[in-house]
Amino acid sequence: MMGPASRGSRSVPTMRDVATLAGVSVMTVSRALHDDPRITDDTKNRVRAAVQQLGYLRNDTARNLRIGRGADAIGLIIGNLANPFYSQLALGVGEVAEQHGLTVMFVNAGRDVEREARLVTDLLSRRVEGIIIAPEGDDHRHLAAGPMRGAPVVFVARPPSGIAADCVLVDDFAGTKEATSRLIKRGHTRIGFVGLPSTVWTGAERFRGFQAAMSEAGLRSYKRYVRYQESDVTAAEKTVRSILALATPPTALFAANNRNMFGALRAASEVDPPIALAGFDDFELAGILALPLIVVAYDPVELGREAARLLLDRVGANAADVPPRRVIIPTSVIEYGPVGGSYNLFGRGNGGRAAAGS
Amino acid sequence: MMGPASRGSRSVPTMRDVATLAGVSVMTVSRALHDDPRITDDTKNRVRAAVQQLGYLRNDTARNLRIGRGADAIGLIIGNLANPFYSQLALGVGEVAEQHGLTVMFVNAGRDVEREARLVTDLLSRRVEGIIIAPEGDDHRHLAAGPMRGAPVVFVARPPSGIAADCVLVDDFAGTKEATSRLIKRGHTRIGFVGLPSTVWTGAERFRGFQAAMSEAGLRSYKRYVRYQESDVTAAEKTVRSILALATPPTALFAANNRNMFGALRAASEVDPPIALAGFDDFELAGILALPLIVVAYDPVELGREAARLLLDRVGANAADVPPRRVIIPTSVIEYGPVGGSYNLFGRGNGGRAAAGS
């Protein structure tokens, strides 16, 4: 039985323990484990045997402190991981980080700037090499060089405002404009827009793209079909339902992100004939839906990779001289659905045939 | 201009710098920052002013070393974050971790056990408090108490084999059995199964549930409709297409996870009348698809939360005496689509009406 000294402390073996067991000094252990050529093979073997026997594992906390490194990690502050955009982004970041022997410390972004600032200082206290962030508001003072203590920061999806920093953006404007134009080309004139809060840069940019396409086509009376809201499927569904209930409903809608698109799809599944939809973010089932569908596609994973690359580029190197860089991830417009012509889609009106096998 | 001494090292201020500026000792700074009641308000203010002026931030690496803690983080080793199952799991883990002031270090699981073992030791070197893992194969020796150096480990989605450890599982068997029974109740007798490799526990369990339902109904000749494969949408699509091309195709299919379900949906969208589908994992657009659809739903976020709870329960406490626990996340079966009756779904045969607004 163990005395009170054992309360919770599993007392991991240290290098000193290895040294004692191997009958050498700690420094010799350190050198042996780094395969220093000055250490005899015989000694190395004794050390390695002791390491095996004790199950010794280097304490990176101590090591990092001594060699002046941080935690060998990068911080990632993003929104809801349940949103595929963010999870794919995280995937890309993790991929590149691993190639550099770094781990990713991820934390969920706060709703408010204050919380976000706390997360930032927390990560900096943990001595991450830098931070990748999809910031919430447009007040980015807590991400300026001062508060960041010189650690690099990369903005994703939204550009820094008021401070100089690298960022990776999606071509929101061009993508939205092109997709909207395609709707117009298909003959739609009454087009609605289910947008994000205009305080979100992405939301503003996408709306700008929408406006540009409409203006160029000479369409001006779309304001009553425009809505802004949070990224929430249920809320979007409600919003779209209200738009569709107007006396003269639009014949097409642009959804500003995948949350809004899903909400729109739910609401649109109730109207006949189906409304045409366009929206930002591709999704897996896009190809099998029986309604005119246009999506603005891009690669969120690549966005994450690029952000990590920009960040790591500044880590270690004296990159303070390099001016802020801005990488734009290109978008492409994909037209799914009936218009493509060759798809064999799920059909309306076969509800009665449901229990096909019965 | 800066001399060569400035190469890359941003030289963050230390507690010593603060002490010097405030005209006190480092210990006084430490106490002041911990709001020790023995320190004069006057001194505290001087210290705080110095902290402000220098932008000092506590070095948690040093602190953790001294107080004998690890990195205040938990390791998360999971499969592809692009799979919503994993990203939601990660969300739940992060949620609970944050409540305990811990961050999550996540790394992508390896394809092979060897890589996985490397990731584990790497995380342990970084002194995480414990590890949550969705292991790849069924050889879990690298996760035994020895290699884990006594750090707790929690298995998610798959139980530990050959070692004692906590785990959180989904009720794969019951969920699959119930969903399959519902298909049978709807009159299907020729039911296929698009499964995972049988080496994956989840895959085996779900197949067992499928078999149980079929046996109970006296259905025995389903073997030719059973396939196993990797979790890949494209591969699943191909597989399902080949099943549907059989002389006597099944009238219903069970897809063992969301990847297979999506592949099945793609393939099934090409046949008429639509095949009935059932599958593991709910998905957002399930409610608007015009085919008989049954899903086994559960909460992956809660699975992550529960795993984190189990892990944290063993951290710090002398929980070595607590025997391994097994938590089962319940499933529920949801029937979507035409059979429900009240849904107004996308319809077949309106392909020509596509450009509705034109």
Added chain:
DNA sequence: TCCTCCTATGTTATCGATAGCATAGGCAAT
């Protein structure tokens, strides 16, 4: 007035690993 006690602060040792310098022992050269 002197001595105690308390209070605010300082000193030292420590966490575990590692850089830099120090040293013992062997071998070669003179």
Added chain:
DNA sequence: ATTGCCTATGCTATCGATAACATAGGAGGA
């Protein structure tokens, strides 16, 4: 044989923060 050098290993200080112990100086009691 003695000097000198080289090689394998050891010793000490250090990274930054903190626990444990130490101390100066003032307040209060006799």
